[in-house]
Amino acid sequence: xxxxxxxxxxxxxxxxxxxxxxxxxxxxxxxxxxxxxxxxxxxxxxxxxxxxxxxxxxxxxxxxxxxxxxxxxxxxxxxxxxxxxxxxxxxxxxxxxxxxxxxxxxxxxxxxxxxxxxxxxxxxxxxxxxxxxxxxxxxxxxxxxxxxxxxxxxxxxxxxxxxxxxxxxxxxxxxxxxxxxxxxxxxxxxxxxxxxxxxxxxxxxxxxxxxxxxxxxxxxxxxxxxxxxxxxxxxxxxxxxxxxxxxxxxxxxxxxxxxxxxxxxxxxxxxxxxxxx
Numbered sequence: 001x002x003x004x005x006x007x008x009x010x011x012x013x014x015x016x017x018x019x020x021x022x023x024x025x026x027x028x029x030x031x032x033x034x035x036x037x038x039x040x041x042x043x044x045x046x047x048x049x050x051x052x053x054x055x056x057x058x059x060x061x062x063x064x065x066x067x068x069x070x071x072x073x074x075x076x077x078x079x080x081x082x083x084x085x086x087x088x089x090x091x092x093x094x095x096x097x098x099x100x101x102x103x104x105x106x107x108x109x110x111x112x113x114x115x116x117x118x119x120x121x122x123x124x125x126x127x128x129x130x131x132x133x134x135x136x137x138x139x140x141x142x143x144x145x146x147x148x149x150x151x152x153x154x155x156x157x158x159x160x161x162x163x164x165x166x167x168x169x170x171x172x173x174x175x176x177x178x179x180x181x182x183x184x185x186x187x188x189x190x191x192x193x194x195x196x197x198x199x200x201x202x203x204x205x206x207x208x209x210x211x212x213x214x215x216x217x218x219x220x221x222x223x224x225x226x227x228x229x230x231x232x233x234x235x236x237x238x239x240x241x242x243x244x245x246x247x248x249x250x251x252x253x254x255x256x257x258x259x260x261x262x263x264x265x266x267x268x269x270x271x272x273x274x275x276x277x
Contacts, residue, residue: 001153001154001155002032002154002155003032003154003155003156003157003184004030004031004032004150004154004155004156004157005030005031005032005034005156005157005158005159005196006028006029006030006146006149006150006156006157006158006159007028007029007030007031007159007160007194007196007197007199007200008026008027008028008029008142008145008158008159008160008161008200009026009027009029009160009161009191009197009200009201009204010024010025010026010027010138010161010163010204011023011024011025011026011027011204011205011208012024012025012121012208013134014119014121014131014134014137014138015134021121022120022121022122022211022212022215022217023118023119023120023121023208023211023212024118024119024121024137025116025117025118025119025204025207025208026116026117026138026141026142026145026204027114027115027116027200027201027203027204027207028114028115028116028117028142028145028146028149028200029112029113029114029196029197029199029200029203030112030113030114030149030150030156031110031111031112031113031196032111034196036110037106037107037109037110037112037196038195038196040106040109040110041103041106041107041195041196041199042195044102044103044106045085045103045195086191086192086198087100087103087195087198087199087201087202088191088198088201088202088205089201089202089204089205089206089209089227089230090205092205092223092226092227092230093222093223093226094222094225094226096226097226097229097230100202100230101230101233103198103199103202104199104202104203104230104233104234104237105237107196107199108237108259108260110260111260112199112260112261113149113260113261114200114203114260114261114262114263115145115148115149115261115262115263115264115265116203116204116207116263116264116265117141117144117145117265117267118207118208118211118264118265118266118267119266119267120211120215120266122215123268133166133169134166135163135165135166135169135171135173136169136171138163138173139171139173139176139177141267142158142160142173142177143176143177143180146158146177146180146182146183147180147182148265150182152182154182155182155183155184156182156183156184157183157184157185157186157187158177158183158185158186158187159186159187159189159194159196159197160173160186160187160188160189161188161189161190161191161197161200161201162188162189162190162191163188173186173188174186174187174188202234203234203262205227206230206231206234206235206250207250207251207264209227209228209231210231210248210249210250210251211248211250211251213228213248213251214247214248214251215251231250235249235250237259238256238258238259238260238262239256239257239258239259240254240256241254241255241256250264251264252264252266253265253266
């Protein structure tokens, strides 16, 4: 019997805005021992910013003696935060790219287990009226992930990225999840306080990005190129099964067992019964 932490993040919405947000996804990151990975991620973060602080001090000393027009790199160095920072897939740019690669590489040194459930809203069968509301759907799919990714006899403590409860419902996310026999406690938390929620965000963001790429929803831009490079870097760290290799390996049903467990679970809308969730 093992006790795990499960970190939950979501992406997209469950309305019919398929052109803006064509996919809804929930990510599940499970790990048994959080002590070493959390410490290492925190150290990696502060080591990076310690170096940036020293670079900034050196640059300011040089500018004092030899004033010059600042370059874009100089401005980035002056403006970079050296304290609190939240790693989010949406914040991957050419400026942050190497830092984000280092951050995800650190997580991959540890035995994490990740699974993403994804719903394709461009599917002709999609109809938002089959859901009571996004809240009940989010709870349902989080439960499904927790049940599918926890063997009998094991227990989960769930930490989910904070999502606001609708004003017209008295149903609490925590109470609903705690009804499952394999969950012993649940917490909604702001992701900036949990590095492992941020890792879940980066992995889930990589999955959704590839689904967007495969379906023609990614426009050509510098930000998109940076995200593409980050996702390709991440994929290179996984051992993709031969029968799943493609231009967009994460945009399909797939399971990689090494170096970590990484799975994408597309939920077919034909499997969802009408009448709400």
